[in-house]
Amino acid sequence: MASADDDEMIYYGSVTFDTPIPLSAIADEHEALQVRPDLITLTYAGTGSGRSLVGIDTADQEDAWAWSNAWGSIHRTLEGLARRHGRVLQTNATFESDQRGRGILVVDEGNRLHDCQEGEDLQAHRVRACSCLSWEAPRVEATEHEQVSGPRAVPAGPFTDHVVICTEHGEVVCATSERGAYFHREAHIVGEHTASPLPLGPRPASEALPFGVRELIEDAAAELRRGRSYAPAGAVNHRDAAREYTRRAESELRAFDLGDTVAALLQFCVELRADFPQ
Template sequence: MASAEDDEMIYLGPVTFDEPIPVSAIPEEHGALQAASHVITIIYSGSGETRSLRGVDAVNEDDGWAWSAIWDTIHHTLETLARRHGRTLHTAATFASDGRGHGVLVVDAGNRLHDCQEDEDPEVHRTRTCSCYSWNPPSVEITEHERVPVPHAVPAGPFIDHIVTCADHGEVVCATSEHAAYFRREAHIVAEHTPRPLPLGPRPAAEALPARVLEQINEAAQELRRARGYDGGGAISYRDAARERTRRAEAELSESDLNDTVAALLQLCVELRAELSQ
């Protein structure tokens, strides 16, 4: 149901839990809601160490407008809290959007929040027969990774959600389809658990390059530094020397005992490191 990030929206009305959640048990999620205090009012019960989160409400009709991405974060946080702490969400909120007009906020039986436009039937969203989660992620080759188990199915009212958790990063995604969960799992493995051979700075590149290759690159960098002291044609000889050093580095690399994939990656390291060294 996420809308475009350039779409401004406002929600008026409460989204609450059937039973409050102790604030002391949810520091990260509570912080995320506090960061959005310019568009919502956080509703509490109790005080001090016994204070609990009851839900959120809009600030007011004038100040509650925000990018849809901010509202998506708020709703995702509430959904996550309900799932992890066994609560049920309730809402009587309405919304207005620059891009999608007006409507009501609907919570389905699996504690997902849906934007239901004024010409739609809310029951379609309550039963998840809507198109809110109908995106089709591209096919991926599933990579085994011991730190990120395969998705596991969890009951969500009459529905089944698919959760991916990571031993290092916690919950990665809670998706409505198994296919989407596998796609997000693969994306997480690539982003967070795959070694990056490409240099993120001089040191990673230096560690990846063979010593003879690195020596030539450093010599090329010295020639380029010498070239800075001359204007116009006076720098040509030093730049030519730097190019020759780079060609030698490439030749050394091609003679190294590396497979084609590693050689291609290190070839890029050579080029990038030469640029970084100028």
């Protein structure tokens, strides 16, 4: 996905697997997809212990706009499921973006999802002859770490992707270049396996927020940004919406057993992110 994190987007349509995937085999991914019912609805086949995930439908509502990184997370989860379970992705979705206008969602021959803007060549995206996956990772010096594998080449249709696996955290990244895989590997080692005296570890405090909480705070910040375009009286609805997102984030945060010190720091992070958006 070649979207800036501050690009607001909305998708219309569905993304499905050619063959449904049993829920019993995808507990973590299923949980990750369930955290954004405001954006997507999961579709299923079967019942009881034989229930399987067919795919997602986007929320049928005009206000289901979200930052592109939220959509990117959903799409990467679907791409990972397809790769690990030998499925093929299918989509009829379109999108609207505040920076890139309109377009359609395209599946390439290696099972990656691309945003194709109006007027662009669909085939270029299908064969990865586009700029979506052309990010050039900085060069890094590889670090020895027994828990985190080096990049492993995996077939992706006519392409070769590169997967890094952590014995503690599972798949770290599936990158389209070996250099990109090494970059994400080293970032994972620094972020998750480097000792630190801070209670939150070496990660920024905002990244330590549980995923669902962080998304709500991003939504609150978005509302406050929208409110800047209006006079104070006209921004009331946006401020109220931001407060509601923050209340929901605080409520979700209390459900996690994080310990008094960490919980207090994360509570402060919630309030700070909502009150002072970047």
